[in-house]
Amino acid sequence: MSDESRPHRTAAVIPAAGRGVRLGPGAPKALRTLGGTPMLIHAVRAMARSRAVSLVVVVAPSDGAPEVRRLLDEHPLPERTEVLVVPGRETRQGSVRAGLEALPADVTSVLVHDAARPLVPVETVDAVIEAVRDGAPAVVPALALADTVKEVEPGKPGEPEPVVATPERARLRAVQTPQGFDLATLLRAHEKFALTSAGASAAGPGPGVEGEGATDDAGMVERLGVTVVAVPGHEEAFKVTRPLDLVLAEAVLARRRATDAY
Numbered sequence: 001m002s003d004e005s006r007p008h009r010t011a012a013v014i015p016a017a018g019r020g021v022r023l024g025p026g027a028p029k030a031l032r033t034l035g036g037t038p039m040l041i042h043a044v045r046a047m048a049r050s051r052a053v054s055l056v057v058v059v060a061p062s063d064g065a066p067e068v069r070r071l072l073d074e075h076p077l078p079e080r081t082e083v084l085v086v087p088g089r090e091t092r093q094g095s096v097r098a099g100l101e102a103l104p105a106d107v108t109s110v111l112v113h114d115a116a117r118p119l120v121p122v123e124t125v126d127a128v129i130e131a132v133r134d135g136a137p138a139v140v141p142a143l144a145l146a147d148t149v150k151e152v153e154p155g156k157p158g159e160p161e162p163v164v165a166t167p168e169r170a171r172l173r174a175v176q177t178p179q180g181f182d183l184a185t186l187l188r189a190h191e192k193f194a195l196t197s198a199g200a201s202a203a204g205p206g207p208g209v210e211g212e213g214a215t216d217d218a219g220m221v222e223r224l225g226v227t228v229v230a231v232p233g234h235e236e237a238f239k240v241t242r243p244l245d246l247v248l249a250e251a252v253l254a255r256r257r258a259t260d261a262y
């Protein structure tokens with residue numbers, strides 16, 4: 001819960017330490033370019049565009065912190081924005097934790113934003129921050145789905161998989177980042193996750209969380225029994241995961257540069 005007597009300070013943690021295996025061979029995903037600029041720099045700028053974010057912690061590939069520091073120095077941010085770089089860990093959640101551990105004591109709320117979502121608009125960032133500052137302990141930007149979703153019994157790759165259920169689409173959302181949190185709540189969630197699971201819990205998932213451990217930070221907060229709320233996400237906040245996403249990201253960026261002096 002947020003302490004009303006403390007002044008707000010919001011930081012953003014950007015996990016950028018992944019390899020980008022699904023994108024195919026090449027440099028670590030966050031360092032690959034989009035419109036000539038590393039994806040990570042786009043993501044950092046997306047956070048810094050919000051006047052409410054005064055600190056960005058970049059979690060670099062474990063052997064790439066000096067290179068990331070150099071890139072950040074070459075792409076300066078508004079003066080109001082401080083940037084720290086820390087080395088990442090083996091899993092996304094480990095990398096997020098490394099970023100949280102670097103936060104100074106005056107930070108009260110935090111955004112966790114994938115470097116792999118370079119084009120999130122500032123309106124989405126601000127909507128998440130506003131909901132946290134209004135008292136929600138955990139906030140996710142989310143979109144309704146266009147496809148029908150089936151639950152299957154996973155089989156061997158390439159083999160038909162039996163469908164076991166069709167969840168009601170109107171109740172489903174695809175969640176994006178930045179996800180926003182009261183910092184104390186997210187720290188508690190990470191501590192519990194690290195203690196109970198070292199990844200995936202032998203005791204099975206907590207309330208409202210399916211299989212494979214938590215794939216996002218809000219999922220870990222759900223395990224505490226704390227309510228997570230969704231605010232409208234944005235189509236352009238999509239995650240660059242596979243090669244086709246890179247084509248779409250280049251097109252969105254080219255359109256912005258042509259129309260918005262981006």
Ligand SMILES: Nc1ccn([C@@H]2O[C@H](COP(=O)(O)OP(=O)(O)OP(=O)(O)O)[C@@H](O)[C@H]2O)c(=O)n1
Nearest residue numbers: 015016017018019020021022090091095115116
């Ligand atoms: N050990 C890891 C793994 C992931 N990430 C970050 O978490 C975000 C979301 O992860 P994802 O899109 O899955 O990136 P990768 O893990 O790089 O992708 P892949 O699974 O295809 O290798 C990315 O910004 C990625 O850099 C991280 O900081 N540390």
Ligand SMILES: C[C@](O)(CO)[C@H](O)COP(=O)(O)O
Nearest residue numbers: 092114175176177215216239
């Ligand atoms: C955090 C996330 O972007 C929310 O949709 C997503 O869960 C990350 O998944 P990934 O497999 O680590 O890319």
